[in-house]
Amino acid sequence: MPDLPDDVHSALIDVARVPRLLVASDFDGTVAPIVSNPGDARPIPAAAEALAALATLPSTSAALISGRALRDLRVLSGAPDVVHLVGSHGSEFDAGFLDAIDDSAKALLAELEQTMTALTRRYPGATVEIKPVSVAFHVRNADPGHAQQALDDALNAVRDWDIHITEGKAVREFAVIDTDKGAALDQLRQAAEANAVVFFGDDVTDEKAFARLTDDDIGVKVGPGDTLARYRVDSPDDVAAALSVLLHARSR
Incomplete structure (x- = not known):
């Protein structure tokens, strides 16, 4: 060690x-x-x-x-x-835990999944991770020259939504409740x-x-x-x- x-x-x-x-x-x-x-x-x-x-x-x-x-x-x-x-x-x-969030939050989560999944078709290598209260948009394996633009497009797609955004390494995560x-x-x-x-x-x-x-x-x-x-x-x-x-x- x-x-x-x-x-x-x-x-x-x-x-x-x-x-x-x-x-x-x-x-x-x-x-x-x-x-x-x-x-x-x-x-x-x-x-x-x-x-x-x-x-x-x-x-x-x-x-x-x-x-x-x-x-x-x-x-x-x-x-x-x-x-x-x-x-x-x-x-x-x-x-x-998923049972604890209401129907509107579940519907918003499904809409987040659809929106982020559509973005992966524009940016090869980008992936979507679905979690019980959030959707993570990963660009670790995307073209490095387009990774930041992909993250920015993901943010812009939901900028006016009532969600909580967490920044990470090569990822933006969008949650339907505060975490x-x-x-x-x-x-x-x-x-x-x-x-x-x-x-x-x-x-x-x-x-x-x-x-x-x-x-x-x-x-x-x-x-x-x-x-x-x-x-x-x-x-x-x-x-x-x-x-x-x-x-x-x-x-x-």
Whole structure:
């Protein structure tokens, strides 16, 4: 495993001593490397094993908070039941969530799917991901020279709609209800009665979670880019190393 930056290593050792700890992470780009085909994403085994082991320790909770639909996150992560799973950018805490949105929201979701699917015919390589409360328009595999235009056209197509828009890496997501990873992290913190939280994230959407962290918490940004997190590592391999450090320190 790679060596962690000294400041990250020290911070993890310190936070491992709190009475009750919550360890949470995004999925893609953090515990799982980014891949061209979203369906091929899988967690680094060492990261998955460490997170699951942390969740079995006394007074310790673990979670994955992802933009993925909960059903997909459950399959791709392979996480055991002891790890809490939160999908759709924090709005999906259970499999029956779709029943909680009303008929008008469901109709709007269907219209979003039709609109974004039509755009993929204009931009080869662009794809649409359908989730319980949102539609994500991906351009990771589109012609790089037209990717930004595709994203802009997707935004312009629904500019006057009553929807919530989330920016990500090579993706725009359009939701029929407001979603927020930060609010989800707060709910998990409260349920765990955690004295401190460790959160790993790599994307723009993870900044809302970093924004909720306190001075007692540890936020770790994975990769480049502006961030509210106090600490940074380079890659998912570093996240695996960080989780292993936490596990070893908290197991003592």
